[in-house]
Amino acid sequence: MARKLRPDAPRVVTANRLRDGVVVYRTAAGAWSPALDDAHVVASTEAEEGLLRACTADVADCLVVGLDVIEVQIDAHGAIAPISQREAIRAVGPSIALPQDRAFAPLAAPA
Numbered sequence: 238m239a240r241k242l243r244p245d246a247p248r249v250v251t252a253n254r255l256r257d258g259v260v261v262y263r264t265a266a267g268a269w270s271p272a273l274d275d276a277h278v279v280a281s282t283e284a285e286e287g288l289l290r291a292c293t294a295d296v297a298d299c300l301v302v303g304l305d306v307i308e309v310q311i312d313a314h315g316a317i318a319p320i321s322q323r324e325a326i327r328a329v330g331p332s333i334a335l336p337q338d339r340a341f342a343p344l345a346a347p348a
Contacts, residue, residue: 242308245281246280247308248307248309249262249317250263250285250306251324252292252296254271254301260330262275262277263291263292273317274315278309
């Protein structure tokens with residue numbers, strides 16, 4: 238679903254890590270972090286396009302899926318928060334308790 242972003246709005250790139258489905262955000266160092274506060278914030282369409290181009294290799298390498306650009310706000314302390322309710326829910330994890338089944342256990346990080 239394409240959303241219209243304000244041209245001057247701060248925004249970040251988000252995706253889901255393919256290995257375990259965790260919501261991740263693109264950092265300034267070119268890595269993916271599950272912490273929204275680690276995200277690289279851009280505020281122009283040109284910067285957004287450059288950031289998305291940099292992310293396409295990770296999609297091709299099957300590291301992440303579902304790239305999306307979301308609007309965020311930054312508070313006086315530098316904390317980043319999503320604008321939309323959907324992204325606020327994604328940022329903190331499932332809104333229900335997951336079953337205590339092995340299928341839902343987080344995968345160990347590769348050594």
